[in-house]
Amino acid sequence: MNILFFKITLALYLGGTIAYLIYLLSSQERAAWAGRLLLGLGFVSHCLTLVMRYIEAGHTPVVNLHESLSFFAWAIVGFFLLLRYRYRMDVLGAFISPLALLLVIWAATLPKEILPLPPSLRSYWLPIHVTFAFLGDAIFALAFCAGVTYLIQERLVKSKRIGPLSQRLPSLEVLDEINYRSLTIGFPLLTVGIITGAIWAEYAWGSYWSWDPKETWSLITWLLYAALLHQRLTVGWRGKKAAIMAIVGFGAVLFTFLGVNLLLEGLHSYDGWFR
Amino acid sequence: MIWKLSINIYSYKDLRVKKEEKKRGKERGSFFYSLKLTIPLLILLAALSVIGTLIPQNASEHQYLQLYGKETYSLLKGLGLLNMYHSWWFVGVLVLLTINLIACSLKRLPALWRQVREAKGGYARLGTYLTHLSVLLILSGGLIGAVWGFKGYVEIEEGETADRIFLNNPQRARMPLEFKVRCDAFRVDFYPDGSPREYVSTLTFMEGEEVVLDHVPLRVNHPITYRDLTFYQASYGISDRSSRAILGVTKKAGGGKNPITVKLGKGEIKPIPGTQAQIGFMKYQAKIHDLGEAVLLVLFAPRSSPESFWLFKRLSGVEGWQMGDFTFIFKDLEKRYYTGIQVTHDPGVSVVWVGCSLLVIGMVITFTLRRPQKRQPSQET
Numbered sequence: 001m002n003i004l005f006f007k008i009t010l011a012l013y014l015g016g017t018i019a020y021l022i023y024l025l026s027s028q029e030r031a032a033w034a035g036r037l038l039l040g041l042g043f044v045s046h047c048l049t050l051v052m053r054y055i056e057a058g059h060t061p062v063v064n065l066h067e068s069l070s071f072f073a074w075a076i077v078g079f080f081l082l083l084r085y086r087y088r089m090d091v092l093g094a095f096i097s098p099l100a101l102l103l104v105i106w107a108a109t110l111p112k113e114i115l116p117l118p119p120s121l122r123s124y125w126l127p128i129h130v131t132f133a134f135l136g137d138a139i140f141a142l143a144f145c146a147g148v149t150y151l152i153q154e155r156l157v158k159s160k161r162i163g164p165l166s167q168r169l170p171s172l173e174v175l176d177e178i179n180y181r182s183l184t185i186g187f188p189l190l191t192v193g194i195i196t197g198a199i200w201a202e203y204a205w206g207s208y209w210s211w212d213p214k215e216t217w218s219l220i221t222w223l224l225y226a227a228l229l230h231q232r233l234t235v236g237w238r239g240k241k242a243a244i245m246a247i248v249g250f251g252a253v254l255f256t257f258l259g260v261n262l263l264l265e266g267l268h269s270y271d272g273w274f275r
Numbered sequence: 276m277i278w279k280l281s282i283n284i285y286s287y288k289d290l291r292v293k294k295e296e297k298k299r300g301k302e303r304g305s306f307f308y309s310l311k312l313t314i315p316l317l318i319l320l321a322a323l324s325v326i327g328t329l330i331p332q333n334a335s336e337h338q339y340l341q342l343y344g345k346e347t348y349s350l351l352k353g354l355g356l357l358n359m360y361h362s363w364w365f366v367g368v369l370v371l372l373t374i375n376l377i378a379c380s381l382k383r384l385p386a387l388w389r390q391v392r393e394a395k396g397g398y399a400r401l402g403t404y405l406t407h408l409s410v411l412l413i414l415s416g417g418l419i420g421a422v423w424g425f426k427g428y429v430e431i432e433e434g435e436t437a438d439r440i441f442l443n444n445p446q447r448a449r450m451p452l453e454f455k456v457r458c459d460a461f462r463v464d465f466y467p468d469g470s471p472r473e474y475v476s477t478l479t480f481m482e483g484e485e486v487v488l489d490h491v492p493l494r495v496n497h498p499i500t501y502r503d504l505t506f507y508q509a510s511y512g513i514s515d516r517s518s519r520a521i522l523g524v525t526k527k528a529g530g531g532k533n534p535i536t537v538k539l540g541k542g543e544i545k546p547i548p549g550t551q552a553q554i555g556f557m558k559y560q561a562k563i564h565d566l567g568e569a570v571l572l573v574l575f576a577p578r579s580s581p582e583s584f585w586l587f588k589r590l591s592g593v594e595g596w597q598m599g600d601f602t603f604i605f606k607d608l609e610k611r612y613y614t615g616i617q618v619t620h621d622p623g624v625s626v627v628w629v630g631c632s633l634l635v636i637g638m639v640i641t642f643t644l645r646r647p648q649k650r651q652p653s654q655e656t
Contacts, residue, residue: 188642204507
């Protein structure tokens with residue numbers, strides 16, 4: 001049942017992405033309206049996917065890569081819809097919906113069967129830790145999209161090509177504000193994600209910090225955003241530099257989430273734990 | 276990228292900081308409370324941390340030699356890259372950052388105190404202050420753990436009692452316990468599909484002969500704390516020493532249909548009743564290819580050389596497996612488990628948790644109160 005909803009979600013996100021891209025190129029309000037509607041419906045369907053899978057699995061569905069990617073995409077779309085409600089900016093959708101779509105397509109290619117939870121993951125901290133970690137990651141994804149948009153917009157403004165595209169994109173001030181706001185929400189969420197992970201590690205492994213690659217990369221991400229935060233709040237970095245830093249930071253986020261699991265070895269690949 | 280960014284930071288001239296520095300002149304220690312130091316240190320720490328995720332840390336010498344060869348191995352070892360998060364240079368950067376953090380906090384203290392006393396709504400500042408103090412608290416918790424804490428490991432067979440553990444240091448030093456821990460039982464629970472669901476040791480804690488905690492379950496994710504030690508379910512295995520193979524043996528030529536039962540401990544050699552031959556049990560394997568459980572046996576028959584052979588539980592079935600003048604059936608293995616328990620003592624943990632709580636509270640205060648000061652609230656509807 002959850003697979004069916006997942007497919008519906010995928011189709012709706014695809015539709016939403018196409019509509020948003022049309023809006024970006026043609027500036028037709030109808031396309032923005034369609035993109036919003038499709039993405040919104042997709043989000044509802046995505047919520048149902050997660051609920052159904054939770055019921056069918058008997059545990060929070062964030063255990064394998066398919067589930068994690070899907071959950072990440074869900075959080076990104078959710079935050080975007082909130083943001084769009086707050087700032088009335090449809091054009092960011094043209095950057096965020098392809099990202100969410102990409103994640104969902106990737107999830108679609110992976111094995112989807114529900115596997116029983118190994119003893120090391122049978123903990124109340126699983127949903128708490130993972131939820132905070134992904135909410136933070138999703139906020140940083142928004143900051144990343146705002147950063148990319150900022151660079152494009154700045155290039156357009158600087159080369160004095162103030163055409164329809166640059167008019168449609170949010171102003172540099174608004175993009176910078178989104179960057180700042182994302183940081184002030186994403187950074188505490190990342191911090192709570194790391195702390196809840198440490199608490200869980202203390203219960204499961206008897207050590208709140210063991211320099212396992214996942215832990216280390218989350219710390220690296222945290223340090224980078226801490227640097228950006230200090231630059232913003234005290235030295236007064238904003239604009240382009242902050243946008244670049246948001247892009248670099250999101251690179252670290254992605255590596256912490258995916259690179260560590262796919263490229264490195266550690267406790268977070270759970271096979272090695274019980275021999 | 277990181278390199279480029281740090282160059283940017285150095286070349287970035289912030290007027291405010293410059294002015295302040297001029298005003299203060301060459302005041303002692305001014306370098307340490309400069310934010311110009313903080314940001315490169317944060318980025319340097321991040322960059323250095325990457326190394327340790329690419330080079331496996333604290334692996335065995337054998338693994339390193341296989342990975343890198345002899346020369347690279349000794350080079351990496353010399354640079355401290357094989358245990359880099361505890362190397363002098365990594366800890367050095369951490370210490371520098373800590374000094375910087377303390378210096379910056381001390382510098383701001385008078386201004387903060389003034390603001391709070393005059394009730395000028397310096398709560399956001401207070402939040403920032405709390406955030407930074409809590410980071411110091413977390414670091415000191417880590418330091419306390421590193422100095423006074425230890426980690427150990429103990430394996431206890433079902434029915435046996437342990438009064439010592441082995442420390443996780445290279446010497447595996449033995450550390451006596453002031454109390455005793457008995458493993459009453461160990462079991463693995465399975466899901467219907469056969470994958471493990473839970474590992475459970477049943478433990479009894481005793482002071483001398485007096486039972487203090489009776490038959491308490493120790494499960495993964497559910498440690499037990501007794502006195503100042505915490506016990507974690509970490510691994511398990513089948514005890515070689517106490518497990519017994521149960522065999523059914525029939526003499527091929529003549530001898531009644533009912534097999535004789537022979538029970539053997541590992542390494543044990545017993546005569547097969549009513550014959551001149553002897554049978555020995557060398558090894559148990561839970562799985563060989565997809566043939567399942569098997570035992571390695573040695574048959575000593577008179578006037579022939581000893582012969583070793585694998586006897587599979589499934590293949591020998593009820594019909595038995597012929598070997599020399601006998602037919603063998605692998606009936607069962609009387610399993611005796613041992614449980615592997617990690618034992619930890621870390622007096623710094625509570626300090627770390629207090630630090631973490633304050634960190635979250637400090638951040639929430641900082642980020643919720645900071646905004647109204649910066650922007651016009653009238654824009655909000």
